[in-house]
Structures are given as structure tokens and as C-alpha cells.
Amino acid sequence: MMKFKHRISRSLFMLFCLLTNITITLSANDKVKKLVVYPAPLGALLNNDYTVSVRLLNNKKWQSVPTHLIKVDKLLEAKHTVENSSMAYFDFEGEVEVSVTFNKGVINQAKIRPLSYAIRSNMKGNTLIFRLDRPRNLSVEINGDIFHNLLLFANPIVKNIPNRNDPNVIFFDAGIHEIGKEGFRVPSNKTVYIDGGAILRGQIRIEDVENVRVIGRGMVEHTVKMGIHIAKAKNVYVEGIFTTQCATGGSDNVTIRNVKSVSYYGWGDGMNVFASNNVLFDGVFCRNSDDCTTVYATRKGFEGGSKNVRMENSTLWADVAHPIFIGIHGNAEKPDVIEDIFYKNIDILDHQETQLDYQGCLAINAGDNNLIRNIYFENIRVEDFRQGQLVNLRIFFNEKYCKAPGLGIENIVFKDLSYNGENSEISVIAGYNEERKIKNVVFKNLRINGKVITDDMPNKPKWYKTGDMARIFVGEHVEGVAFTP
Template sequence: MMATKTILFLLIPVLVRQASGNLNTYPAPHGIQASNKFQVYLSQGGNRKSSFTYITTSDQRAKEVSHAKGGRSVSWTSFSFSGGAVTAEIHTPHDFHSCIVRPQHYGYKCQRTGSKIAHVTVSSTSRMMSVEFDYDYGSSNADIKDKMLIFADPPESNVPNEHDSSVLFYKAGVHNLNGQMHLNNKIKTIYLAPGAWVEGGFLSTANHGVTLRGRGILSTRSYKWHDNRFSWGMLNFDKGNNHVVEGIVMVDPEQYFFRGLCDHNTTRNVKMIAPWTYNSDGVGMGHDALFEDTFIWANDDSFKVITNSYSDYITRTGVKTFNIVLYSQMVWERGMMRSGGCVHSDHRRLY
């Protein structure tokens, strides 16, 4: 009888944790400004936490090029959780009567719960959403001036060893690469930890695949539009095959977000935001690419389907399809897909 009571006693804390879940907010990088437009608090099972809310604006791009609109901003926050639903409490700069969560397919409701306060309950991970308020809804003729995005990640697993010589490991904090880093032959993994803000980009140089993953942020907002230190975009993974980009937020591209014109690349749970200038394409891709649970806000093509050796490929194989799978994508953009040939794609839940 005593053994049975002991087992029950040990099980109760486990069951309580499973019922309440596990909510993880990410650290704030020292030196990065918090949003002055929105603040977000998260609650799960009675546990309430502040979630650091980033902001970036269009003002610098508007000074560089005439086609960029000034006076725009996007605020965003990211977190991960398991178990029970998480309630996001959003504090706004102005009061409002109604609000909405997009994509509406999620079925999430935005509720006004007080002056300048909205609540949204998030029941699943891999959710990337825009919360929009009636004082700034935008229209077919006008954009939303101050955007608010919420990214709910699944919990991380298999964090790489920071002492592994094949790993570039960026801890929480601000890291300036002074341009686009050319990866040497040894590098196989780039990891951006939660709370890491990496200012710069990466270019692959080896024949093997590179995995870029984590919950950190890659930005080029401090670089000029079409900065000559970059080849095509923030990420240029044209060299090699079987590249993977997973989990990160990509902010304010100096040109493309991600160009990978080689084969068998995977993009999963990536968020691409703040494309204030033209020619801010989402992804340039080659053959047999997979896109899953990814948020793309582009200012040109979201997906550009082409290859480094397109003409040679047709000559050798006679094949004119690229076998692209798009699953559970969230797309904000003017045009969606441009192809250098015929596209054989599987569009599953593309919004």
C-alpha cells in the first residue's frame, strides 16, 4: 500500500506538468530595441511571462531608395511551447473596437479585453500569424502601417555542440558579420540560438549541404540595398545540395532572403519579414525543393523556381519540371511564383 502511495505521489507532478505544458520565451539580445508599438505577455496554466517584442522600420530604406515607403514598422515576438494552449495578451498603441487574426484558417479569435488590450489563444505550434486592429487594417489601396506578428514555434531538439569544429554557434546577443560570410569546407551547421541577432549573411562554397537552424534572427537591416558585399541575398546557398534552413527569423533583406538554386533544399518553420524594398524576393530554388510551415512576406516573387544550369538540365534529361512541394505556407505578397520553366508543384494549404 505504501509503495502504491509513493508511486502516485511521484506521478502527480508529472501529470501537472503535462496538463499545464511548457512555455519558453526567448531572451532579449542586449542592444536591440524593444518595440515601442506593441508589448506582448504570454500565459499558460496560470504562468504569465513577458515575451520580448522586436521592431524594425522602413525609414532607413526610404532614405536609400525612392520606392520604399517611410513610416512603416513591423513588430514581432516568437516563443515555443508544448502542452496546453497559450494566451497572448497584446498591448496596442491605440484603442480599438475589433481585431482579427490572419490566416483565418487557424480559427483563432482576437478579443478586446480592455482598453488597448487584445487576447489571442494559440492552441498549436508552427503557427505564424498577423494580428490586425481596426485603426490600422489597411486595404487594397493602403498597407498596414504598423504590423504585429506572432510566431509560435515547436520546442527545439538536438541543439548542436557549440565546440564542434563543423558548427558555427551564435549564442544570445548581437553578432555583426561585416557582410556575407563565405563558409569554408568544414562548416556543416550554423546555429542561431534563441536571443541571437546575427547581422549579415552566409554564402556556401562547398559541395556538401549546410544546415542553418535555431530560433535566432538573421538581419541585413544595417546594410545598404543591393550591398556589394552580398551575392544575391542574405543567404546564397547556390553551391552544394541538400541544404536545410529551419526555425529562424529573417529580417529586412538587402536583396533576396534566400537563394538556393541547387537541388533538394528544405525550408521549414522560417519567417521572412520586413522587405521594404523592391527585389526582395523570398526564395530562389532549384529542383526537388520542400517548403513547410514557412512565413514569407516578400516584395517581389515569393518563390522563384529556376536553376543554375537550367538549359543544361533540360538538354541532359529532357525534364522540364522541378517537383516543388509547398506545405502549410503563409504568404504575404504582390505576386506569388515565377518560373524559369514548367513547375510541377504540390500546393498543400498555401495561404
């Protein structure tokens, strides 16, 4: 038998739900199930394209989930246009049913992505109902519309909410917080908690500090460019919140976990890394109007190389430019090294770039005398994108952004990389000259539309390069490219 952990009258319960976060806890067979929904504060920017509700499995009562207004970038013939989209979120433990009602017409077709999650839905009129048994960051797309879709962030339950009376805790309660143009500067040795019903209208600045935590389920509103800025900081942890951008520069030992970045304006990179070491991205979601995630060396006043950067269990969607981009920026006079970079268990939902110089879902472009080495991609699933290349590895001299070509790209591994689609243009692997080469690139279990591409694959003519079978151009000044099972 299941029952509320705390019994209150129905009228009091309904009033409580309107004023504060809604938390429902059920127990069945000694297994606790929990659901937390955050009502939107007065003055929040909302979008009524969708009506979203959620309930714990086997619980009859649905809880309403607010749908917040966000904005995304739509590129039409090199012209950027801003479209209104929707975002909703809740926390849960156990299993839930989600109801999404499309308020603008009939549902003829629906997708829930990433497709690798294989989430099935039941359609009743203009409503979809589906189950989740674990936290997921999702895109719900109706009738093929990817610009007026619903981003649904089903989060884990917040553990160990800090004590608001602790002098080392800064607490943002539910409500609108006008931070101002200067932003909120987080002091050293502080924990900032942003309640799931809190909306910050101003930047969070983690600059020249150490031992900082910014956690919670609230948001930096989409109206704020560069929502989170981490600069010359050490020992930083950011978890759970929504923002436009989250850049890290000149920093060491930074963890970004379950942060959602959605941008719509020019130069709207999602999660940049500049001249930083020991940076971890875990479970992040990026939909951006420029590169989703980058690793650069010297750039924007931050000096030096980058080492030990890792992204895992994440989802990337580039409305413009690259989902993953490494290497273009550095110090041409005092060369930098970018090394030991890892990407694992990543879903790439989209990539659109008409400029040939800036294509590539997985792009490593060495400029500014950078040496780039020891880059590892594993279990990367690429869905069909609108326009671009799967892979782009180049040593080049891009005079618009660089003062010199790169020095080299070495020791690159693509393991369990898959692409399913029809829109990929020809990928490129090309060095610069005999002194500036690409060396030792391994594709292990590369799958293109289900076909495994290997050096000894059946039906490959002996005079073909294996890259020809995957539509990968392997050009000059490249050595040691292998395709293995």
C-alpha cells in the same frame, strides 16, 4: 497539481530570466507543457508599438516577449515607402495564452490572420488575449492597419539542440553578432545553431558546400539584404530562423522549414528557386516587397531547369508582385523545363500589383522558351487582397526580361482553390500562338465567395464559358480547360 520542474528562489529566478532564455516546464496529468521566451540582447532594434506577453494555460505568471523592429514596403501610386512594423516570437508545447497590448491608442477592431485558423480573441481595453494550441505564424492587425501590425511567430520547441563542443557544430549564442559585408560562409558537413536570442548582422552564405544544417530560433537582422543565400549546394537544411530573403540557386536536395522572410526594399523576393531540384518549403512565412516565392530556370548564373519543388503548410503576403510566380526566366538558346511543382495547404493574405503584366496570386508565365508542366495547387485559401488577379497563366514575350516567348504550359491542376473577397481583377489564361499553347488546365472545386464554379453549375447560360462565372478570361491558344466539382 502543476509545479515547476526545477524549484529556485523567486529572486534568483527573476535574475536568471533577465540574463538568459526563459524556459518554463509544467506537467499535468503526465502531459508536459513547455514555454521558451528569448530576451532581446543589448543593442537589439526594438519597437514599442505593442507589448506582448505569454503564459502556459493555467499558469498565473506571464512572460514578457520582446517586440523587434522590422520594416515592410507600402506602395502608394507606384512609390515605395518603408514602414516600421513589429515582430515577436516564442516557442511552446501544449497550450498558451497570448496577451497583445496596443500602445498607440484604442482598439476599435482587431484581426488575427490567417483567417482560416479562426483564432478568437477577447478584448479588454487596448489588450487582446487569445489562445494557441499549436505553433502558428500570425499577423495581429489593429484597426485595419496592415503596415504597423504585429507578426507573431509561435514556434514549436527546438528538439535536440546540438552540442556546442562538437567540432562539427558552429554555435551562435544570444547576443549581437557583427558578421560583416562578406557574410558568414558555412563549411561543408557543419551544423550552425543560432540561439533564439542571437541576432546576426550579416549574410549566411551556403555556397559550394554539401551536408549543411542551419537551425535555431535567432535572426538575421532586417538590415541585411539577402539574409540567407544558398548556391550550388547539396543536402541543405534550414529551419526556424527569421531573415529577409532565402534564395536557392543551382542546388539539389534543399529543405527550408519554418523560416520567416520579411523584406521591404526593391527586388526583395522572399524565397526564390533558380535552376534547382528537390526543394521543399514547409511551414514558411513570407511577407515580401516583391514575389514571395518563385521557381525559375536559368537565371543569375545558375543554369538548367527546375524539378520537384514543393511548398506546403505556409503563409504568403506579397506587398508587391506575386505570392507565387513560376516560369519567366530561362535559357532561350537552350530551352529549359520547369516541371513537377507542388503547392499544398497555403494561405495567401495579400497581393498588390498595379502593373497588369505582373499580377496573379497564382501566376505561371512562360518566357525564354521554357516548357512548364505538371504544376499542382491544392487547398489554397486566398483572402481578399488589395489589387491584382487570382490566377494568371500566360505564354508571353516579355521583352524586358525575356529573349523569347515560352514554349508551353501543360497539365496544371487547381484543386480546392478558394477566394473570398471583392478586389480581384479579371484573371487571365492565354497562350501565344498555335505552336505555343496552354493545354490541360483543371479547376477542381474552385470556390469564389463560397460559390462552386463548375462546367455544369446551375444558372450558367449555355453560351457562357465557365471561366466567365469566375471572372477568368480564357483567351486564344488555350485548350483543355475544365471546371469540375
